[in-house]
Amino acid sequence: MQYVSTRGAAPRMGFEDVTLAGLASDGGLYVPESWPGFSRDEIAALKGLSYVDTAVAVMRPFVAGALTDEELKGLCETAYGRFSHAAVVPLKQLDHRQWVMELFHGPTLAFKDVALQLLGLLFERFLRDRDTHLTIVGATSGDTGSAAIDAVAGRAKIDIFMLHPKGRVSEVQRRQMTTVLAPNVHNIAIEGSFDDAQALVKAMFAHQSFATRYNIAAVNSINWARLMAQVVYYFYSAVRLGAPDRPVAFSVPTGNFGDVFAGYVASKMGLPVAKLIVATNVNDILHRALSAGDYSVGTVTPTAAPSMDIQVSSNFERLLFDMHGRDGAALAASMRGFEETKKLAIPAAMRGEVEGLFASTRVDADRMALAMRWGQDKAGELLDPHTAIGFAAAQDADLPADVPVVTLATAHPAKFGDAVERATGVRPTLPGRVGNLFEREERYATLPATMEAIEGFVADQVGADA
Numbered sequence: 001m002q003y004v005s006t007r008g009a010a011p012r013m014g015f016e017d018v019t020l021a022g023l024a025s026d027g028g029l030y031v032p033e034s035w036p037g038f039s040r041d042e043i044a045a046l047k048g049l050s051y052v053d054t055a056v057a058v059m060r061p062f063v064a065g066a067l068t069d070e071e072l073k074g075l076c077e078t079a080y081g082r083f084s085h086a087a088v089v090p091l092k093q094l095d096h097r098q099w100v101m102e103l104f105h106g107p108t109l110a111f112k113d114v115a116l117q118l119l120g121l122l123f124e125r126f127l128r129d130r131d132t133h134l135t136i137v138g139a140t141s142g143d144t145g146s147a148a149i150d151a152v153a154g155r156a157k158i159d160i161f162m163l164h165p166k167g168r169v170s171e172v173q174r175r176q177m178t179t180v181l182a183p184n185v186h187n188i189a190i191e192g193s194f195d196d197a198q199a200l201v202k203a204m205f206a207h208q209s210f211a212t213r214y215n216i217a218a219v220n221s222i223n224w225a226r227l228m229a230q231v232v233y234y235f236y237s238a239v240r241l242g243a244p245d246r247p248v249a250f251s252v253p254t255g256n257f258g259d260v261f262a263g264y265v266a267s268k269m270g271l272p273v274a275k276l277i278v279a280t281n282v283n284d285i286l287h288r289a290l291s292a293g294d295y296s297v298g299t300v301t302p303t304a305a306p307s308m309d310i311q312v313s314s315n316f317e318r319l320l321f322d323m324h325g326r327d328g329a330a331l332a333a334s335m336r337g338f339e340e341t342k343k344l345a346i347p348a349a350m351r352g353e354v355e356g357l358f359a360s361t362r363v364d365a366d367r368m369a370l371a372m373r374w375g376q377d378k379a380g381e382l383l384d385p386h387t388a389i390g391f392a393a394a395q396d397a398d399l400p401a402d403v404p405v406v407t408l409a410t411a412h413p414a415k416f417g418d419a420v421e422r423a424t425g426v427r428p429t430l431p432g433r434v435g436n437l438f439e440r441e442e443r444y445a446t447l448p449a450t451m452e453a454i455e456g457f458v459a460d461q462v463g464a465d466a
């Protein structure tokens with residue numbers, strides 16, 4: 001399998017190079033050159049398979065040329081062996097047609113573990129035969145940081161630098177990052193906002209001599225391998241609910257458009273997806289883009305679902321690429337315009353390409369709280385704020401009565417315990433696997449939001465380890 005950049009000007013690459021690179025050199029994102037197709041029989045053959053065997057079958061075409069089936073299976077067994085539920089991503093039924101798929105049984109209690117546990121192993125596997133050291137840099141508003149740190153802590157040939165906005169992540173989120181004391185883990189509290197942290201990371205990728213010297217790599221969802229790992233659970237759940245004989249709809253709480261893009265990939269591969277419901281909070285750029293063609297950046301409003309408090313959705317570029325008929329030069333021109341004006345109008349004809357598949361809903365704080373209370377009162381399920389937004393959108397969706405709807409449960413309720421307690425009166429308990437988080441020693445540096453400070457810190461730490 002070869003991969004191309006959404007902006008058309010970077011070299012084609014195989015899976016191994018795409019995984020290690022993250023962002024394409026022309027500023028675009030890598031996507032498969034063509035979508036592999038699964039026949040009805042091939043989908044039917046997934047019935048009854050374990051999560052790991054489903055993962056191997058679904059990911060096989062994407063890693064072709066880089067990993068054998070046995071190698072891929074070994075990595076999946078290790079990655080998903082760390083999940084606390086034997087089904088890895090169990091499905092729970094809430095009423096006659098509503099289901100939730102619990103994606104939060106990994107080590108850090110959010111769905112990002114599903115992809116990052118595998119990505120950490122892929123990095124290690126691909127570095128094994130190379131005389132290279134990898135420097136991962138990332139910015140986090142909470143969940144990506146802890147999942148990425150857990151995935152690479154203690155691994156040889158890798159250092160990770162994770163920037164979080166000082167004082168603006170929850171205490172559970174911060175401690176999940178800063179109590180990991182492995183010498184290759186470097187947490188940095190930036191004196192600034194999440195946007196400042198993300199801008200610094202982007203600037204480090206753009207600083208060619210620095211990026212090359214330290215071999216900078218990405219762990220956020222611009223990295224294709226993350227999306228690939230997420231395609232698996234769409235197949236796994238749909239097959240359990242009757243695919244390929246019965247179409248299934250999904251409701252996805254969305255921020256960077258990564259998780260829901262994986263659902264789009266599953267549909268492109270032949271899975272009968274009745275609808276992908278894109279659920280946003282009041283930061284609704286994706287709802288405006290999909291319903292009215294208005295992809296324009298507003299200001300971020302902080303909400304109880306902070307992992308969706310996003311204005312620019314990196315992965316939306318991957319959908320825009322298909323909407324532009326996979327014409328990289330045309331999309332590059334559109335993105336240049338967007339970067340200048342912070343606005344992109346998507347003509348109706350272009351939206352028509354995906355219109356039947358996507359629906360979108362903006363869910364405000366009251367509707368979110370209502371969904372949390374419904375979950376608790378009617379189904380005995382505590383939903384975290386992100387999941388509640390997805391579930392509210394699923395309840396309000398206009399779909400044929402016989403289509404089951406799966407809401408992706410993206411975080412364990414205890415990760416956002418205060419918000420859950422406010423809405424339901426019930427305080428969720430932290431699962432034992434996160435341990436004595438509040439007693440453990442923390443370690444992090446506090447730095448001003450400047451390139452000199454961050455790059456100087458990276459140079460010192462990587463130099464000291466080498």
Ligand SMILES: *Cc1c(COP(=O)(O)O)cnc(C)c1O
Nearest residue numbers: 143255256257258259307410411
């Ligand atoms: C990251 C995250 C999201 C948003 O996922 P995207 O792939 O960025 O759309 C939703 N919920 C939780 C809990 C998250 O951590």
